[in-house]
Amino acid sequence: MGASRGRDGVGxxxxxxxxxxxxxxxxxxxxxxxxxxxxxxxxxNSIGQALRRKAQNFLEKSxxxxxxxxxxxxxxxxxxxxxxxxxxxxRELHFDGSERYLLRWGVQEGEGDVVRCRHGATVGYTxxxxxxxxxxxxxVSLVLDNTPEDxxxxxxxxxxxxxxxxxxxxxxxxVITESTAFxxxxxxxxxxxxxxxxxxxxxxxxxxWCVLRVHVIFVHQGxxxxxxxxxxxxxxxxxxxDAPKPPMSPAWVSLLRYSCRWARGxxxxxxxxxxxxxxxxxxxxxxxxxxxxxxxxxxxxxxxxKALLDEWNAGRWTDGNCADVSCLTMLALCSVGLDFSxxxxxxxxxPPPPYCGRNCPPPWEDGPIGFHFHTHDICSIGSDPTVxxxxxxxxxxxxxxxxxxxxxxxxxxDAGIWDPTAAQKEDxxxxxxxxxxxxxxxxxxxxxxxxxxxxxxxxxxxxGLVNEPIxxxxxxxxxxxxxxxxxxxxGSWQP
Amino acid sequence: xxxxxxxxxxxLAGVIFxxxxxxxxxxxxxxxxxxxxxxxxxxxxxxxxxxxxxTIVDRKNLKAYGYDKIPNVPIRNWDVTSIDLYQRLTxxxxxMLGRDPTDIFIRVHLLPDREIAxxxxxxxxxxxxxxxxxxxxxxxxxxxxxxGEKSWASAPNPKEPPAPGIGTxxxxxxxxxxxxxxxxxxxxxxxxxxxxxxxxxxxxEDLEAGELAARxxxxxxTLVLIxxxxxxxxxxxxxxxxxxxxxxxxxxFVPVGLVMKALGCEGERKGGIWVGRWRGKKxxxxxxxxxxxxxxxxxxxxxxxxxxxxRMKGVEGKVGLKVPVLxxxxxxxVEGEGLAKALGLKLEQKGQTIALLPK
Numbered sequence: 001m002g003a004s005r006g007r008d009g010v011g012x013x014x015x016x017x018x019x020x021x022x023x024x025x026x027x028x029x030x031x032x033x034x035x036x037x038x039x040x041x042x043x044x045n046s047i048g049q050a051l052r053r054k055a056q057n058f059l060e061k062s063x064x065x066x067x068x069x070x071x072x073x074x075x076x077x078x079x080x081x082x083x084x085x086x087x088x089x090x091r092e093l094h095f096d097g098s099e100r101y102l103l104r105w106g107v108q109e110g111e112g113d114v115v116r117c118r119h120g121a122t123v124g125y126t127x128x129x130x131x132x133x134x135x136x137x138x139x140v141s142l143v144l145d146n147t148p149e150d151x152x153x154x155x156x157x158x159x160x161x162x163x164x165x166x167x168x169x170x171x172x173x174x175v176i177t178e179s180t181a182f183x184x185x186x187x188x189x190x191x192x193x194x195x196x197x198x199x200x201x202x203x204x205x206x207x208x209w210c211v212l213r214v215h216v217i218f219v220h221q222g223x224x225x226x227x228x229x230x231x232x233x234x235x236x237x238x239x240x241x242d243a244p245k246p247p248m249s250p251a252w253v254s255l256l257r258y259s260c261r262w263a264r265g266x267x268x269x270x271x272x273x274x275x276x277x278x279x280x281x282x283x284x285x286x287x288x289x290x291x292x293x294x295x296x297x298x299x300x301x302x303x304x305x306k307a308l309l310d311e312w313n314a315g316r317w318t319d320g321n322c323a324d325v326s327c328l329t330m331l332a333l334c335s336v337g338l339d340f341s342x343x344x345x346x347x348x349x350x351p352p353p354p355y356c357g358r359n360c361p362p363p364w365e366d367g368p369i370g371f372h373f374h375t376h377d378i379c380s381i382g383s384d385p386t387v388x389x390x391x392x393x394x395x396x397x398x399x400x401x402x403x404x405x406x407x408x409x410x411x412x413x414d415a416g417i418w419d420p421t422a423a424q425k426e427d428x429x430x431x432x433x434x435x436x437x438x439x440x441x442x443x444x445x446x447x448x449x450x451x452x453x454x455x456x457x458x459x460x461x462x463x464g465l466v467n468e469p470i471x472x473x474x475x476x477x478x479x480x481x482x483x484x485x486x487x488x489x490x491g492s493w494q495p
Numbered sequence: 496x497x498x499x500x501x502x503x504x505x506x507l508a509g510v511i512f513x514x515x516x517x518x519x520x521x522x523x524x525x526x527x528x529x530x531x532x533x534x535x536x537x538x539x540x541x542x543x544x545x546x547x548x549x550t551i552v553d554r555k556n557l558k559a560y561g562y563d564k565i566p567n568v569p570i571r572n573w574d575v576t577s578i579d580l581y582q583r584l585t586x587x588x589x590x591m592l593g594r595d596p597t598d599i600f601i602r603v604h605l606l607p608d609r610e611i612a613x614x615x616x617x618x619x620x621x622x623x624x625x626x627x628x629x630x631x632x633x634x635x636x637x638x639x640x641x642x643g644e645k646s647w648a649s650a651p652n653p654k655e656p657p658a659p660g661i662g663t664x665x666x667x668x669x670x671x672x673x674x675x676x677x678x679x680x681x682x683x684x685x686x687x688x689x690x691x692x693x694x695x696x697x698x699x700e701d702l703e704a705g706e707l708a709a710r711x712x713x714x715x716x717t718l719v720l721i722x723x724x725x726x727x728x729x730x731x732x733x734x735x736x737x738x739x740x741x742x743x744x745x746x747x748f749v750p751v752g753l754v755m756k757a758l759g760c761e762g763e764r765k766g767g768i769w770v771g772r773w774r775g776k777k778x779x780x781x782x783x784x785x786x787x788x789x790x791x792x793x794x795x796x797x798x799x800x801x802x803x804x805x806r807m808k809g810v811e812g813k814v815g816l817k818v819p820v821l822x823x824x825x826x827x828x829v830e831g832e833g834l835a836k837a838l839g840l841k842l843e844q845k846g847q848t849i850a851l852l853p854k
Contacts, residue, residue: 295621300562302561319680366798366802387691397624
């Protein structure tokens with residue numbers, strides 16, 4: 001049950017909670033017995049915690065609605081009894097730091113959604129989640145309950161720790177990690193006894209989604225002397241570039257599990273923004289661009305994020321047009337600390353069909369109702385950009401993209417464009433690209449050029465989004481809502 | 496002076512009391528509506544054959560959701576509550592790859608007035624095909640028959656081969672204080688990890704099922720809005736047969752099937768419509784429509800047959816209704832005046848009895 005050394009010298013930590021005794025008395029206990037005790041402890045601990053959390057949630061909900069109905073009273077009383085009678089082995093480690101950011105779960109509206117430990121503090125905690133700035137330090141402290149089990153604890157010590165890369169979430173909502181830690185954090189113990197604080201860090205200097213497992217020993221004062229009890233406490237950790245930006249402030253755990261996976265390993269704006277734009281585009285199951293070009297996830301100007309993520313988490317594809325796709329990308333970018341907005345653009349337009357020139361509308365689109373432009377062949381989200389047949393032209397009245405908040409208005413060329421709605425075959429130099437436009441030192445997607453750029457090699461040919469008509473000197477233009485930030489909601493919704 | 500002060504304080508207290516009571520009353524009314532939407536309007540599992548149902552009822556302040564920021568919409572005050580019904584109808588047992596599961600997503604918004612409801616409906620059609628604030632989907636429905644005061648729809652041609660982006664179809668309906676959106680959705684053939692999401696086009700029968708759901712929900716929600724349960728019952732005499740009607744002379748509702756049967760007219764309900772023949776003329780009562788169709792009619796498919804959206808092309812005659820054709824779960828009901836006009840008859844009231852007589 002102890003830690004075994006991995007190839008990189010980092011400990012592999014087994015069960016979530018393990019027990020072993022270091023006193024003479026405890027040494028007599030066989031390994032099998034210890035295993036049974038450990039399993040029982042673990043089992044009781046998890047049941048106790050689950051019961052308490054459920055009872056607490058139910059109480060909160062019930063108390064809010066007590067005026068409405070008393071029909072839940074017997075159940076409420078029973079749950080209260082269970083709450084008080086359930087075993088309490090809930091000692092926690094708290095994970096804090098000067099560059100720790102507040103989080104929301106993203107499962108309900110209101111204050112109840114903020115991530116808090118059992119004691120109400122908005123810190124990371126054992127079995128919980130925390131978000132830190134990349135490369136920052138965290139402090140770990142012990143919080144005991146006033147229970148007989150916790151009253152015997154007189155000291156605790158750090159044994160080892162490991163950061164395990166998270167790869168997904170199982171059907172029960174538990175984070176799945178790689179089996180081997182990718183790094184362990186240097187630790188300094190500060191103070192003594194129960195008030196001791198572990199200063200750990202620095203955390204990875206890049207965007208990461210991982211689980212920190214800390215192996216500690218609690219020293220119990222027993223009747224026959226001191227007993228050491230070993231335990232592994234874990235906390236889901238996100239490391240981000242900077243403080244999450246509105247409307248993802250606080251950021252949602254449910255979205256960070258996507259955005260930090262998409263941007264994993266990046267450490268600057270250019271790389272992270274490109275990785276997230278690509279991440280949204282290549283997400284499977286993800287968003288698929290519908291033929292009617294309709295928006296599905298905006299209620300007014302608020303993005304119904306929980307409803308969308310619930311679909312993905314259940315393994316289902318969803319529909320979304322440029323407004324949906326760019327708003328989701330903006331939220332993902334804001335969640336890792338990048339201040340992005342969305343921008344609605346239009347330009348010089350063609351008259352409605354059949355007066356717009358080519359055989360418009362194309363058969364794969366329901367067709368424009370008014371004035372519109374024709375795009376180049378692009379591969380809309382939900383399709384594979386590496387094959388040619390997925391590239392088609394569209395007739396759109398307007399388009400929405402992501403820009404850095406405060407980026408110069410069009411027609412200025414000084415703003416970068418991140419457009420996860422569709423991949424383009426060529427970048428703005430006419431070189432093979434086959435990715436969604438994402439402004440980056442390697443592939444510059446400047447606003448005006450992105451909209452339409454004269455091809456330097458082939459006279460009369462154009463690069464960028466718009467194929468026809470030829471755009472004017474003042475194109476693109478801000479359109480509709482202009483540059484804006486959507487709201488975000490965990491409320492109920494159907495697409 | 497002192498008396499004036501006392502009077503002012505009393506008035507202020509009165510206003511606060513009245514306002515408190517009004518807002519309390521409004522909340523209770525909203526809660527009553529939410530209960531009715533959940534218990535009466537929402538479709539139950541298997542009400543649409545083979546579809547299980549999940550229901551949520553909620554209320555939202557539209558200003559809090561940023562409706563006030565949307566340009567080109569002439570509504571000044573978005574500080575209103577929308578009472579919403581969300582339903583997900585799911586079918587998993589067709590045994591056909593690409594159609595399991597079939598989801599019908601339904602969203603019903605009950606707004607405080609018809610103008611706001613109209614704009615909520617228009618905004619539910621937002622697409623890249625038209626500027627925001629204008630309907631982004633073409634007018635029409637999936638069957639081509641009228642539904643609500645106005646409806647917009649999108650759907651791929653059901654006969655198209657599988658392709659990206661065609662596994663979804665939308666129907667948006669506006670009627671009075673109601674805005675409704677129905678979305679039929681398939682999952683792609685390649686499953687959750689498909690590199691390219693290729694969908695089957697939405698099958699005609701699924702479009703019809705989705706539209707039927709919209710019609711029933713619209714009709715039932717209208718029953719709630721007009722206070723159906725509180726409407727008095729009246730005796731209706733048709734061709735010597737005594738039937739039960741609801742309402743009063745001004746807004747009288749009669750059961751279509753029973754009246755037509757009493758008149759000796761052959762007819763039957765087919766999905767969301769009641770069709771019969773009267774004096775050689777076809778009569779069509781689409782549930783949730785604001786009209787009765789008299790005589791033959793035809794529908795055209797949009798985009799020269801390349802779409803699954805249809806709309807009325809030629810109608811011999813049409814009788815407008817003040818209230819949509821209703822459905823209480825058993826019978827189709829229609830305004831007495833409208834029915835009389837469609838049949839070329841007249842309604843006459845004598846005391847508590849109403850008779851349908853020749854003109």
